[in-house]
Amino acid sequence: xxxxxLCLAWALCATPVAAEDLTIVSWGGAYEAAQRQAxxxxxxxxxxxxxxxxxxDGSWTALAERGPAxxxxxxxxxxxxxxxxxxxxxxxxxxxxxxxSSEALADFTPVRPDRCSVPQNAYARVMAFDDRAFAxxxxxxxxxxxxxxxxxxxxxxxxxxxxxxxxxxLAEGVPPxxxxxxxxxxxxxxxxxxxxxxIRDDIVWWQDPAEPARMxxxxxxxxxxxxxxxxxxxxxxxxxxxxxxxxxxxxxxEVWAIAATTDAPDAARAFITHATEAASMARLATRxxxxxxxxxxxxxxxxxxxxxxxxxxxxxxxxxxxGRALVRDSAWYANTEDLRQRRFQTWLDAGR
Amino acid sequence: MTADPSISTAPPLLRVLVLTGTALVVGTAASLAAIxxxxxxxxxxxxxxxxxxxxxxxxxxxxxxxxxxxLVPTLGGLIVGLVHRHLSPAxxxxxxxxxxxAVQFHKPLPGLRSGLISTGTAALSLGAGASxxxxxxxxxxxxxxxxxxxxxxxxxxxxxxxxxxxxxxxAISTAFNAPIAGVLFAHEVVLRHYATxxxxxxxxxxxxxxxxxxxxxxxxxxxxxETPGIAHGYEFALVAALGLIVAAGAIVFMRLLLGLGPxxxxxxxxxxxxxxxxxxxxxxxxxxxxDVLGIGTSTLRFATIDGAFGPVEVVILIIAKIVLxxxxxxxxxxxxxxxxxxxxxxxIGVFFWTVASGFAAVPTSGVAIYAISxxxxxxxxxxxxxxxxxxxxxxxxxxxxxxxxxMVAVVFSNLVSHRAFGRSLFDVQLARxxxxxxxxxxxxHLAALEVVDYLRTGAVTARPDEPPPDVAARLQQxxxxxxxxxxxxxxxxxxxxxxxxxxxxxxxxxxDPARLVFDDTTDLAEAMERLRGFVGDAVPVVSAxxxxxxxAVSEADLVAAWLDEAARLRKEENASA
Numbered sequence: 001x002x003x004x005x006l007c008l009a010w011a012l013c014a015t016p017v018a019a020e021d022l023t024i025v026s027w028g029g030a031y032e033a034a035q036r037q038a039x040x041x042x043x044x045x046x047x048x049x050x051x052x053x054x055x056x057d058g059s060w061t062a063l064a065e066r067g068p069a070x071x072x073x074x075x076x077x078x079x080x081x082x083x084x085x086x087x088x089x090x091x092x093x094x095x096x097x098x099x100x101s102s103e104a105l106a107d108f109t110p111v112r113p114d115r116c117s118v119p120q121n122a123y124a125r126v127m128a129f130d131d132r133a134f135a136x137x138x139x140x141x142x143x144x145x146x147x148x149x150x151x152x153x154x155x156x157x158x159x160x161x162x163x164x165x166x167x168x169x170l171a172e173g174v175p176p177x178x179x180x181x182x183x184x185x186x187x188x189x190x191x192x193x194x195x196x197x198x199i200r201d202d203i204v205w206w207q208d209p210a211e212p213a214r215m216x217x218x219x220x221x222x223x224x225x226x227x228x229x230x231x232x233x234x235x236x237x238x239x240x241x242x243x244x245x246x247x248x249x250x251x252x253x254e255v256w257a258i259a260a261t262t263d264a265p266d267a268a269r270a271f272i273t274h275a276t277e278a279a280s281m282a283r284l285a286t287r288x289x290x291x292x293x294x295x296x297x298x299x300x301x302x303x304x305x306x307x308x309x310x311x312x313x314x315x316x317x318x319x320x321x322x323g324r325a326l327v328r329d330s331a332w333y334a335n336t337e338d339l340r341q342r343r344f345q346t347w348l349d350a351g352r
Numbered sequence: 353m354t355a356d357p358s359i360s361t362a363p364p365l366l367r368v369l370v371l372t373g374t375a376l377v378v379g380t381a382a383s384l385a386a387i388x389x390x391x392x393x394x395x396x397x398x399x400x401x402x403x404x405x406x407x408x409x410x411x412x413x414x415x416x417x418x419x420x421x422x423l424v425p426t427l428g429g430l431i432v433g434l435v436h437r438h439l440s441p442a443x444x445x446x447x448x449x450x451x452x453x454a455v456q457f458h459k460p461l462p463g464l465r466s467g468l469i470s471t472g473t474a475a476l477s478l479g480a481g482a483s484x485x486x487x488x489x490x491x492x493x494x495x496x497x498x499x500x501x502x503x504x505x506x507x508x509x510x511x512x513x514x515x516x517x518x519x520x521x522x523a524i525s526t527a528f529n530a531p532i533a534g535v536l537f538a539h540e541v542v543l544r545h546y547a548t549x550x551x552x553x554x555x556x557x558x559x560x561x562x563x564x565x566x567x568x569x570x571x572x573x574x575x576x577x578e579t580p581g582i583a584h585g586y587e588f589a590l591v592a593a594l595g596l597i598v599a600a601g602a603i604v605f606m607r608l609l610l611g612l613g614p615x616x617x618x619x620x621x622x623x624x625x626x627x628x629x630x631x632x633x634x635x636x637x638x639x640x641x642x643d644v645l646g647i648g649t650s651t652l653r654f655a656t657i658d659g660a661f662g663p664v665e666v667v668i669l670i671i672a673k674i675v676l677x678x679x680x681x682x683x684x685x686x687x688x689x690x691x692x693x694x695x696x697x698x699x700i701g702v703f704f705w706t707v708a709s710g711f712a713a714v715p716t717s718g719v720a721i722y723a724i725s726x727x728x729x730x731x732x733x734x735x736x737x738x739x740x741x742x743x744x745x746x747x748x749x750x751x752x753x754x755x756x757x758x759m760v761a762v763v764f765s766n767l768v769s770h771r772a773f774g775r776s777l778f779d780v781q782l783a784r785x786x787x788x789x790x791x792x793x794x795x796x797h798l799a800a801l802e803v804v805d806y807l808r809t810g811a812v813t814a815r816p817d818e819p820p821p822d823v824a825a826r827l828q829q830x831x832x833x834x835x836x837x838x839x840x841x842x843x844x845x846x847x848x849x850x851x852x853x854x855x856x857x858x859x860x861x862x863x864d865p866a867r868l869v870f871d872d873t874t875d876l877a878e879a880m881e882r883l884r885g886f887v888g889d890a891v892p893v894v895s896a897x898x899x900x901x902x903x904a905v906s907e908a909d910l911v912a913a914w915l916d917e918a919a920r921l922r923k924e925e926n927a928s929a
Contacts, residue, residue: 173720174657181405182404188654332409335408336409
């Protein structure tokens with residue numbers, strides 16, 4: 001790896017494009033701040049490359065509209081959005097075999113780099129609960145999210161079919177590897193919505209991803225479906241007794257990709273190689289609980305530099321978590337968007 | 353038919369090494385091939401829009417999904433039929449009955465080319481969504497690797513049969529992640545004896561398959577299920593009743609399967625049109641009922657979820673799956689009956705549970721127990737392997753209560769189906785080819801030996817117009833006591849024994865009808881039964897078609913043949929290493 005870095009640094013210094021600014025596009029907020037500290041600033045310091053950072057809303061349509069005009073080079077995307085963008089020719093084709101050695105490729109988990117994107121971190125949609133709400137027995141399984149008899153109280157759920165349909169089938173005893181197959185059938189969707197019916201009156205909807213953690217904090221919900229980083233943030237920084245149930249976590253993958261219209265392809269590639277080294281991934285994971293997508297990075301993850309919290313326990317894909325885990329099927333997600341929205345809307349309307 | 357006596361037996365230690373080595377090699381190959389077959393089928397299912405997960409992603413183009421639903425199984429059937437007709441020497445798909453026959457009679461499997469083509473058409477049949485199963489082709493594929501051992505001269509008697517058993521066990525073990533069931537299946541269905549010489553290598557091969565499936569490739573179990581167990585004692589009685597019902601279903605299914613093939617062949621002369629028509633039937637049904645397509649892994653899972661099917665829906669699905677599977681297999685699609693049997697059985701279990709808990713309001717422990725019991729009760733009646741089915745449940749669920757419930761269903765199902773139909777679909781298929789295992793392995797072996805192979809040379813024949821002294825002289829010269837009297841066309845008229853008639857001019861009036869006549873279809877088992885009470889030194893054998901005299905067999909020779917065969921079987925069944 002050292003030799004490769006040296007070669008890349010040399011290659012960058014030797015090429016004239018190194019003088020161009022590299023525009024990296026991310027999501028803003030605490031996430032982008034952590035990325036700057038852990039990945040972007042060290043890269044700039046190491047290579048002398050000038051780097052700009054811009055934010056966007058994560059959709060491939062934004063890439064199509066703003067990318068060429070604003071000179072976007074490297075983009076932080078969700079795997080399914082990257083897949084759609086790749087199919088539409090918005091992304092530069094990568095050759096993973098040229099960017100990484102075969103050992104490095106084998107180190108990636110749960111998915112490897114493909115022709116348009118390189119996995120950089122893993123987040124998860126998890127179930128969290130307010131510890132104050134359940135004095136005795138605490139929820140431990142995804143089934144408990146649907147068990148209003150044992151665990152009464154309002155549940156915060158995103159106003160979207162994402163994630164909750166998977167949970168509904170997991171709670172019916174379907175093993176994770178069959179969930180997407182079954183959700184692909186009419187019968188599977190029917191069963192999932194039947195399960196959702198059992199908590200229909202207890203659901204409070206949210207649309208802003210920061211909302212579920214706040215709902216738990218303010219007592220507006222006793223259980224919530226949301227993203228692990230947001231729950232972590234409120235629990236740690238806000239000193240709120242929120243606990244995460246890792247069973248049934250739906251792991252999503254965040255990738256790096258290069259815009260097809262880039263004017264600095266070599267610098268962009270050099271950045272991606274740097275950003276997806278085990279050391280870079282581990283640095284990011286100590287600042288924000290998004291897990292690395294390489295096995296070897298887990299061994300390097302220590303304490304959060306500010307709070308001193310040992311971070312490994314909070315990563316969605318940490319190997320020590322038990323329970324069921326589901327990796328969000330990005331191709332399936334990309335191609336079933338309409339169907340799921342339609343069925344979800346029908347279900348919502350039926351309850352009115 | 354019997355083991356080649358020219359093979360000299362190797363020393364015991366070498367035999368152990370040869371058996372272990374064969375088991376490891378065949379187990380590895382069969383396991384990898386089984387995984388490859390499953391992957392190939394999955395790939396085809398995805399690219400041909402058979403798998404629900406692939407179909408839903410094209411949901412925005414409904415006409416495309418509808419067109420592929422009809423065209424894929426139809427064209428798949430056409431190709432399968434054409435390939436069988438023009439490229440395969442056997443001209444039909446091969447399966448477990450061929451394996452059983454080869455192992456039992458130490459014969460080579462049907463040609464390698466037929467076997468590979470059968471495997472290829474199985475992948476295509478399954479890939480195109482025909483209502484057939486994957487385990488039959490997998491068993492045959494495993495057997496192909498084992499059958500290669502026939503070419504080796506390694507000094508171990510019956511090595512080829514044992515190696516085939518190894519291939520079969522490894523394939524089943526890989527397919528179900530169930531090594532114990534793999535061992536039992538090879539013994540219960542294929543080898544049909546438990547000699548250490550076979551048991552040890554088959555176990556090694558089965559574990560090898562498990563290691564590949566579970567440890568190296570980390571494939572998920574076929575059917576994972578969590579169930580709390582059985583809540584009420586009376587549910588065992590319910591499960592026993594379910595066993596009786598699935599047996600009835602299995603008998604209907606097997607009779608239909610055996611009857612539809614010939615019926616279809618009479619009406620549609622071209623074999624590729626038969627498979628294409630069966631494919632078309634599957635495609636048209638799937639437009640309304642997509643659950644009938646392919647192996648039905650999703651449907652099998654739904655069967656374990658309370659209330660996934662309405663009562664009417666489940667009855668329609670049971671009937672459709674029974675008819676379409678019988679049609680597909682009968683028409684000549686390459687594939688087995690086991691996976692569809694699992695699906696149909698579990699749906700009958702679901703129906704039973706719906707009636708019991710819904711209409712009769714009996715408290716139960718949930719649908720999963722009944723789905724699994726029904727599934728195994730039905731499947732065990734089809735493949736005739738109750739122990740294997742019980743062990744599959746145990747290894748898949750690792751749940752003692754569920755296994756005991758399934759065991760009750762399996763035995764009650766087998767009680768009925770064995771009595772009313774036969775031990776298994778395979779055995780009945782073999783019986784139609786003249787190999788009857790219904791009275792045991794030894795009986796089948798004796799029945800495979802024909803008396804015509806034991807003709808004694810030099811039997812004395814005579815014409816009716818010969819004078820008695822001439823015939824008597826000839827008899828004395830050859831040491832026979834009776835002469836066989838033939839007409840001008842060589843047909844048997846009767847037997848003549850010298851004595852009272854010596855004064856007559858010709859032997860004609862003194863000819864007695866033969867007390868016992870065998871023909872060239874008489875087998876050793878039948879002959880031994882008919883010999884009971886026979887007095888005389890030789891029995892005439894005639895042609896069953898023309899009635900011509902072929903020769904005579906002596907009682908002593910038949911007894912010796914029977915003793916030899918019994919000794920050979922005893923030796924095979926009790927061999928150590």
